[in-house]
Amino acid sequence: DKQYDYLVVGAGLFGAVFAHEAALRGKRVKVIEKRAHVAGNIYTKEVAGIQVHQYGAHIFHTSDREVWNYVNQFAEFNRYTNSPVANYHGHMYNLPFNMNTFSELWGVRTPAEAAAKIAEQKAAAKVSGQPRNLEEQAIALIGTDIYHKLIKGYTEKQWGQKATELPAFIIRRLPVRYTYDNNYFNDTYQGIPIGGYTQIVEKMLAHPEIDVETNTDFFANKAHYLNAYPRVVFTGMIDQFFNYQLGELAYRSLRFETETLPVGNYQGNAVINYTDAETPYTRIIEHKHFEFGKGDPEQTVITREYPANWQRGDEPYYPVNNQTNNSLYKQYAKLAAQEPNVIFGGRLGQYRYYDMHQVIHAALVTVATEFDK
Numbered sequence: 599d600k601q602y603d604y605l606v607v608g609a610g611l612f613g614a615v616f617a618h619e620a621a622l623r624g625k626r627v628k629v630i631e632k633r634a635h636v637a638g639n640i641y642t643k644e645v646a647g648i649q650v651h652q653y654g655a656h657i658f659h660t661s662d663r664e665v666w667n668y669v670n671q672f673a674e675f676n677r678y679t680n681s682p683v684a685n686y687h688g689h690m691y692n693l694p695f696n697m698n699t700f701s702e703l704w705g706v707r708t709p710a711e712a713a714a715k716i717a718e719q720k721a722a723a724k725v726s727g728q729p730r731n732l733e734e735q736a737i738a739l740i741g742t743d744i745y746h747k748l749i750k751g752y753t754e755k756q757w758g759q760k761a762t763e764l765p766a767f768i769i770r771r772l773p774v775r776y777t778y779d780n781n782y783f784n785d786t787y788q789g790i791p792i793g794g795y796t797q798i799v800e801k802m803l804a805h806p807e808i809d810v811e812t813n814t815d816f817f818a819n820k821a822h823y824l825n826a827y828p829r830v831v832f833t834g835m836i837d838q839f840f841n842y843q844l845g846e847l848a849y850r851s852l853r854f855e856t857e858t859l860p861v862g863n864y865q866g867n868a869v870i871n872y873t874d875a876e877t878p879y880t881r882i883i884e885h886k887h888f889e890f891g892k893g894d895p896e897q898t899v900i901t902r903e904y905p906a907n908w909q910r911g912d913e914p915y916y917p918v919n920n921q922t923n924n925s926l927y928k929q930y931a932k933l934a935a936q937e938p939n940v941i942f943g944g945r946l947g948q949y950r951y952y953d954m955h956q957v958i959h960a961a962l963v964t965v966a967t968e969f970d971k
């Protein structure tokens with residue numbers, strides 16, 4: 599191997615930011631990626647002129663101006679605002695819970711009328727004391743109607759468990775907005791990169807000091823890599839790195855069913871959640887609406903998203919950050935601290951649900967500790 603300063607394992611957002619910043623500081627970086635493409639879970643691919651979000655809908659949002667300016671170096675963002683709609687047995691409700699939702703549910707017109715309705719339902723449900731499960735918690739927060747129509751089925755599908763068996767802490771708060779505002783996020787900046795996300799990672803990695811090798815799994819040659827490279831940035835699964843010696847960390851997985859349909863506009867919104875228990879998927883994404891109907895006017899690409907149990911070998915989408923897993927992760931983090939030449943980063947390396955802006959921030963913090971110490 600040519601002399602590299604760093605091996606970066608994983609060409610997702612964390613690995614790409616790190617590699618880019620290292621190269622800017624004159625370091626030589628090798629990036630290996632086990633998938634056939636770069637960009638990790640933010641990967642988008644063009645089909646019929648439409649940027650398809652291959653691993654689930656990705657909406658960039660942040661209140662961190664530094665992160666926003668950073669990512670804008672690599673793409674121009676549009677003014678997309680996440681405003682999902684819920685389909686409950688064929689009735690459509692705006693999300694997040696706001697005056698539009700309340701008005702659709704109950705015909706109320708003012709914030710006072712909506713608040714009175716919610717208070718009345720909470721009182722009628724007679725929940726008091728410490729909520730013992732997710733169901734009690736949700737009803738205590740928002741009343742029975744919204745719980746039954748918009749939360750219960752969706753949440754049970756997502757976790758593969760009954761709401762009465764799920765811990766209350768999963769929903770400590772529910773965003774309730776007494777304004778007619780369907781914007782899901784409260785952040786200052788929000789948008790979708792025009793032309794997709796993959797270009798962002800490609801541009802980060804397009805540097806003469808960076809070499810990228812796809813279809814390459816770190817674990818096929820772990821000992822060699824650890825020997826040959828002075829420093830390693832590892833963004834794969836931390837428990838796998840240690841050969842699961844303390845046990846397995848748990849994940850929820852997803853199955854995506856993507857179809858190209860011969861219609862111009864299938865559902866009129868990028869994201870529609872199916873909040874009943876009977877529909878087996880949690881949502882349908884219609885990708886062209888992320889870029890305002892760009893692409894073939896006579897075709898559209900939709901993706902049904904099915905929650906799935908995870909087993910070793912499946913794609914690990916969501917860490918299950920309950921007490922058991924978090925304390926197991928802490929044990930792995932102790933082992934990680936004993937690896938002087940390996941940095942563990944990103945959502946799999948740190949076993950944390952990271953949004954994109956958080957992963958960029960975390961990578962920039964790692965860069966600062968690594969180079970500016």
Ligand code: FDA
Pocket residue numbers: 607608609610611612613630631632633636637638639640653654655656657658659814815816817833834835852915916943944945946952953954955957
């Ligand atoms: P990521 O998983 O992207 O990259 C890790 C890379 O390492 C992968 O490419 C993997 O193949 C590779 N790798 C792993 N093991 C390896 C090995 N042994 N050898 C070689 N390579 C290996 N965020 C947000 O801000 N807004 C949103 O709307 C969404 N939506 C969303 C939907 C869904 C369904 C998911 C699962 C996630 C989101 N996110 C999100 C979160 C977003 O996807 C996340 O923040 C980033 O992709 C994390 O980047 P990482 O680099 O940490 O991991």
